[in-house]
Amino acid sequence: MMKYLQRMGRSLMLPVAVLPAAAILMGIGYWIDPDPSGWGSGNEVAAFLIKAGSAILDHIAILFAVGLALGMSKDKDGSAALSGLVAYLVITTLLSSSSVAMLQGVDVAKVNAAFITIENPFIGIISGIVASIMYNRFSHVKLVDFLAFFSGKRLVPIMSAVAMLFVSLVLLFVWPVVYTWLVTFGTSISKLGFAGAGLYGFFNRLLIPTGLHHALNSVFWFNVAGIDDIGKFWSGKGTKGVTGMYQAGFFPVMMFGLPAAALAMYHTAKTKKKKQVASLMLAAGFASFFTGVTEPMEFVFMFTAPLLYLVHAVLTGLSLAIAAWFHWTAGFSFSAGLIDFVLSSKLPLANAPYMLLVQGLVFAVLYYSIFRFLITKFNLMTPGREETDDLDGASAEAASAASTAKEDKFTAMAAVIYDGLGGDANVTSVDNCVTRLRVEVKDMFAVDQQKIRSTGIPGINIVGTNSIQVIIGPSVQFVADEIEKIRKL
Known part of the structure; x- marks a missing residue:
């Protein structure tokens, strides 16, 4: 369970990393025209930048749905991201205030306030999780010949939509309760x-x-x-x-x-x-x-x-x-x-x-x-x-890596780290978040932590019998890319 939650946290870093773009656009826009009575109303450039930034911040839930579906899918395939979007659109449409009013046979004004804010990050996260599950389960399913066109990855968005019908039905009753609990919790802290x-x-x-x-x-x-x-x-x-x-x-x-x-x-x-x-x-x-x-x-x-x-x-x-x-x-x-x-x-x-x-x-x-x-x-x-x-005690390999040309430092670093992890014989999967390599190994005793540390990394975190994290920093993506090249050789 803990490992699954950590994968979620890692996957959420992809959409969260998009937010600085909104900060730059809106920050500059507000800087140009900071009048709170009508931000951007006095300057076309400011209005352009502010609206561009809000296009990101106003759709965080969609970013979460797409990013989580992509990050949690086993192949990191684009059809998983599309399925996340499909799942989100289905549930937010079915549970919109107007749809709920029709389903319950009441006036829109009498619909529970929870459904007014149904387009929120929590729903985006649920959509992304469901889509990733559908991808991991159905992306390689082969249907009978006359339905063959809808086999494999084409089947994933369809199954995601079907799954969200049931999720929507459950949330029609559960969401008002969850919403009330979250509001109560947030309100208690606010007070x-x-x-x-x-x-x-x-x-x-x-x-x-x-x-x-x-x-x-x-x-x-x-x-x-x-x-x-x-x-x-x-x-x-x-x-x-x-x-x-x-x-x-x-x-x-x-x-x-x-x-x-x-x-x-x-x-x-x-x-x-x-x-x-x-x-x-x-x-x-x-x-x-x-x-x-x-x-x-x-x-x-x-x-x-x-x-x-x-x-x-x-x-x-x-x-x-x-x-x-x-x-x-x-x-x-x-x-x-x-x-x-x-x-x-x-x-x-x-x-x-x-x-x-x-x-x-x-x-x-x-x-x-x-x-x-x-x-x-x-x-x-x-x-x-x-x-x-x-x-101080770097191995001969680390010393050789240190002498590599500066432009090849990530290649050399990746080589030493991967060898320290046990190489192809021990490593079963490698992924990364914003600062860490997340590695699954067959045998933790085959991991040479001293060799890995000799590259100058900030630290190592053992999170399970077969799970290890190598803390590298913001440049982790370059190291991960080089390790992926090594694994493909």
Whole structure:
């Protein structure tokens, strides 16, 4: 079950990665014409950019349906993505307010409010899951001769549509109950004000290792329970100083806190290993600061020093609570890095966003001081403090890879990693998310972790008896592509 949920989280990263495009378009548009009384009404260029950006944000549910269907299908085939769209169109049409009113024989005004917001990310996720199941089950089915045209991949969209008829029937009764529960949950957190924001931030970070943080995020960031913090912030339809409270507190952590933690780990590394640790910490810290991608940084200490990760989760919750308490707001479409901070700081609902930078400086001191104290006090095995020679003891193959021309670094890195995983004899499948290689192996004991670590990766995560994750960072796609070439040889 956990593995399946992690695959979902990985697949959702594809549509989520599209959101920065909307941020750039809408951010520039609002920057040109920030008048909240009619954004873009005074400038044609601004209106063009804002509408272009909203075309993405207003259809997140469709992106989720298509992206999840594609990512969860065994072949990553385009017919699976088409099936996700078909499934979404079927259920949102059948459960629209007008259709439900007809089915129940009542006036549209008397239809449960749950069906007014049926075009939401939750329904998109269900559509994508159903479509992927249909693809994995029916994409190779051969029908009798007179129906042969509809065999195989052509059968998948048809079966997805049929399956969604039954799903729609179930949700006709279940969805109002689920909707009410989600609204109640979101409302209960909202009523806690700054404390609720703090609790959300704490559990957001705590769930990162499992990938379940995506489910939590959907309640607060998207229009699943009516909060829709991201959508309302970027569309300017919320409340100034309140909308954005589930986003703002991440900026001090990702732009300042984690880079400061990286500095603390560098300063506490053994002298002979500081040069290697510096390159690792610099890359991870910069990714966190500039883009808000924190996994390369977090996986550095998540499993080697879980105490530090617990502290990180607590500090993240504290940051969200403080920002919400003072009504300092800024937003993001992808993550809380410098790019999104600059783009969102000029939006109508941004409230004293530069105070988040001041807060960030304070959190930099907190992260650095606490991390350095705990590392030295409890002799935590952060990078550069290991008793083994993981960072220094590269094998002959790794040394050869290091001498490869710079333009071939991903080829060399992939070769060493794949060999460390056991090669063709041990690896059964390789996939990747935004920062990690996700690998299935036959025998975990055949994996040479030291050889894999010799490439300078941030870390390794064993998630099951046959499942291993190699943490690489934002450049993971290039390594994955090279491994795929090796497997095809």
